Each structure stands twice: as structure tokens, then as C-alpha cells.
Amino acid sequence: MVGTVLRRLAVFVASLAVSTVVVFAFMVLLPGDPARVALGTDASDAAVDQLRHEFGLDRPLPVQYASWIGGLLTGRLGTSYVSGAQIGPQLADRLQVSLILVLASMVVAVVVAVPLGVWMAVRHRRPIGVVLSALAQLGVAVPAFLAGILLITIFAVRLGWLPANGWTPPAVDPVMFVRQLVLPALALGLVQGAVLTRYVRSAVLDVLREDYLRTARAKGLRPAQALWRHGLRNAAVPVVTVLGLQLATTLVGAVVVERVFVIPGLGSLLLDAVGNRDLLVVQDVVMVLVAAVLLVNLLVDVLYVVLDPRLRLGDA
């Protein structure tokens, strides 16, 4: 098992290295000179050259790449071309906000989807299972921002139970933090949960048809016990795959919901940076997102190996 995990880890590191080159190359190939953008169209060539020198853009590409990688590895991500502020601390702040939101929404999704999906699978022949299945299908079709607006309308505007938007760091005011987190986490989580429910349902349905579940019943386990002890771990493998994909897409896709709820997350940082042609910020944010997605994939791969002994190569 350790060998398999190490192999996956090596793949992760290699992918990360390749992706830095790709991200860097993309930014170089994009048309538009950050110095020209910063100074405006009226600036003299001399002034632009001067700024290019300050940004370090007149150095050969390999040197630029090396200095960027060096900065990534030591945590110095450089300064914004536009605001001149340090990118590192700002990015860390935004990442933290996005991670909290995304993880909270994934918790909502799992808490909704796993019991509901299992129940729907067990009852798939009965009317209630069919009705729930149809409702989940409807949930899949609702975009998260619409769910967000609906939630704001009901719980913030009509009922006034929760704030409509905003973000307070947990260290500043834990109660306000939770109150403001509830609606965006629900908006993202319920929609993700609807998708996940369908995967949980089909994974459990597959497992229910397995011979080993019949063996478990033949041993004397009641249906629910057999499913709990022998089914869920097997059903978890496909569900973990989907969960990993959802986590990765939500990390990027949370941006719309961040806008709706006025949350200063990574997505809004990226959108602002793109709008301002703040290329180094774009480059850093994209790199962080790529690293996060790769990390999620690594975790999913490791989880597979933990869940399913058949995937543990080389230790038979």
C-alpha cells in the first residue's frame, strides 16, 4: 500500500512540475504587455521599457520562469503589476475564504446526499424512491447562483433569519462568521448534493445487486446490516471519484456564488485580476487552483487504495 501511495505521490509532483511550465507558457503567449497596460496607451516607449525592467520582464524567459518558481517555493509570489501590493498574503487570505466555503458546502452535499441516496436506492421500487429521484433530478438542473438568490429571498429578505451576504473571518466574530456562511454553503452544497445523491443512489443500487451482499444475507445479516457492513465501503469507491471532481470544480466554480454573496474568495480575486490585466496575479491564482485540483486528485487516488485492496499493486 505504501508503494502504491508513493507512486501516486511521484505522479503528483511530476504533474505539478509540468503544470508550472504550462501556466507560465500560457501567460507569456497571451498578448498584451503588463507594463504597457499599467502605464496606459499614452506612455512613452522609454517609460514602458523602464517599467518592464522594474517588473523583470526584460530578462530571458528561463530566468523569469526560474525566479517565479523560486518565489512559489519560498512563498514570495511577487508584487501585483497593478496595485504594487504583495500577492502572497492576499492570495493566502482569499484561498482560506474559498476553502472554508467549498469545504462547508461539500459537508452539506455529503450530509444530504449519502443518507438520501442510500435510502432512494433501497426504496427504488417504491413510489417515494421514484419521487425523490425526480426531485434530485430537478435539483441538478438548478444553478447554484439561482439557489443562492432563492435562499437570500426566503431566509434573508422574507424571514430575516440570516444575513443576505458578506463575510466575517471566524477569528473576528465566530457567530457572525457562521451566520454568513450558512446561506452560501447551502446554495453550493444543495446543488452539489443533488448531483451527488444520484451517484450515491446508483452506486448503492449496483452494490445491492452484488453476490457478496447475498452472501452477507445468507450469513444471517438483515438487509440493512448487510448493506452497512458489506455494501457502503464498496459503494464509496465511485462516490469518492465524483466527490473529488466536485471538490475541484467547486473550488473554481464557487466564484459565481462568491459574487452573489459578496464573499472575497479566490474566484473574485481571479476575475478582478483578469479584468485589470494583472497578469502575475492571474498566473499565481491559476497555479494555486491547478495545484489544488491536483492535490484533490492525489487524495482521491490515495482514498481508492485505502478503500479497495484490489488497487494495491505489488503487495499481493
Add this chain to the structure above:
Amino acid sequence: MSTVVDPVLRVRDLTIRTRSVELLRGVDLTIGRGERVGLIGESGSGKSITSLAIMGLLPDNVQATGSVRLGERELLGTPERELARVRGRDVAMVFQEPMTALNPTMRIGDQVAEAMLIHHTQPSRAAAADRAIELLEAVRLPDPKALVRAYPHQLSGGQRQRVVLAIALANDPALLICDEPTTALDVTVQQLVLDLLVRGVEERDAAMLFITHDLAVVANVCEQVAVMYGGRIVEAGPVNEVFRRPRHRYTQGLLAASDLAVDPHSGQLRAIAGSVPAAGRFPEGCVFRSRCWKATDQCRAEPPWTGAPHGPGYACWHPAQSEVIT
């Protein structure tokens, strides 16, 4: 099948139907302590559904009527909670497909020990784990101490079937049901598994219901045999009797088809004409008449059971004379 005084299993008039289709009609089976009964027939004849009915594992979209008694206990209509206590303790089952019968994510030892822990037939986890090693040793698996930590995918099909057998025998059941236990195995390991099955039930003086379409295996393993077609038992009796002097035309056809000698007239292997109809498509009256070479108008009526009630006999209007087939 013989008139057993105190049977382990006593099935009477077992009829199973879905909302639209009758799967089983009027099945009688009696198995005494230490007795081994074969249940034979082509695919689709109702063998497996019979075994599931005895295990209480019928899918919830079928209805069963009649009686299935295990010892003194009536199983039909018993609530699931009580059935679960019987299952795996008093009646156990070995399935056809060893490759998928074990949980791929659970260690072999835990899967064997679980059978005992569910029914509290061992006082502790440690005792159950020790007993699991003994059981694996009894089915002649190599290095059982290391094997308990292995996962099913690390074992061959024959080894997995022996694990399934160890699980089935763990609580010394009074009745062991085997549903085609060697069909999916290599010929080379079939005999080993059969020997282990027979030894396992003999050591426990358990009754055995052996489901197969392989007549040679039945002749090898069982003393009594019941022949099934179209959801009914069409002939039953001692293996010697039935295989040497089949009375029902279906039994006769099965025996002829299992004979690998080439037909001198056609130059081909013998087979029963036609194929088994889908469930619910069997003819009225004698279920076999659509494929029977002796069928007459009389066969439109259901043939009565000729012989001992619930015992040896057959249900055929035109039985083969009791000439010895060589």
C-alpha cells in the same frame, strides 16, 4: 425423498409466483438428517428459486405459498428478523459464483469470523478468529494463518469457493444448500471441492440439498434426486433408481443428453428437442409436453403423481417402462 420420520427439511406444496407469472408450483421436498438430495434440471426450471425460498432470500416482488419447515420451524411467512437468526446458523448456502460471492474489501478471516459473530456461536472476536483459521484449515487451504489476512482477489476461484464453504459450515448448519457449487470451477478443482463439501456435511451429520445440472455430480454426491422442469418436480427417488430406470420422459431426455455417446443415426450428440420456455410460457397440463416426443392429447391434463405421496415417484401420463437403460 424417502419417507423420513424426522426430516431436517420438509417442503410441501411450495408455489411461488410474481404478479403475472407462476415460477414454482406444488414443490415437495423432504430431506432427512445426513441425507444428500440432488435437485436437477435445465436452467430456468426453478432450481435456484427453490433454494432461495428455503433460505428465505426470495426477492420481495414474489409471493410464496405452501410450507417450508426447517426442523420444527415454519419458515414461510416468518418475519425477516427471525429468519435472519436461522439463516447462516441452521441453514447455510454455497453459491455458484465464487469469484463474486466474497466481499472484495474485507479480509478473508473477518468474513469467516463474521458468520460466527453474527450468531454468537463463538464467545469473542478472538475465539471466532481462531475458529476461522481452523475452518480454513479444514477446507485444506494452504497456510490459513496468513490467509486470514488476505483479500479475496488474492485467491483463485477454487480457493474462494473453499472460503465460501468454510463460511457456510462455520455454525454447523443442519442443512447445507449448494447451488451449482462447482459449475464455475476448473475441472481439476471440482472434485476437490465436491469431496470437501461431502466431508463437511458428513462430519456434521447435516442434510444437503445439491442443485446442479450435472448428472454425473449428482450420481457422485447424492443418494436421492429430484428432477425439476417448468417449476415442478416431475420425478423423484433414489439416484440409482431414477438414473437407471427413469420414468418421466424429461428425466429420460436429460439422461440421454448427458450421455456423450454420439447418436448412431444422426451422428450428433443427443439433446432434448427445443429449449426451456421462458417463465410463464410453459404449457398447461404436463409442462414438458411441448418438447416431449411421447405427448398426446391426454397430456393437456395435469398428470397425477404416481408413487409414494411426497416420496419417490413421477408425474407423467406416458412413463417409460421400467426397462433398464444401459
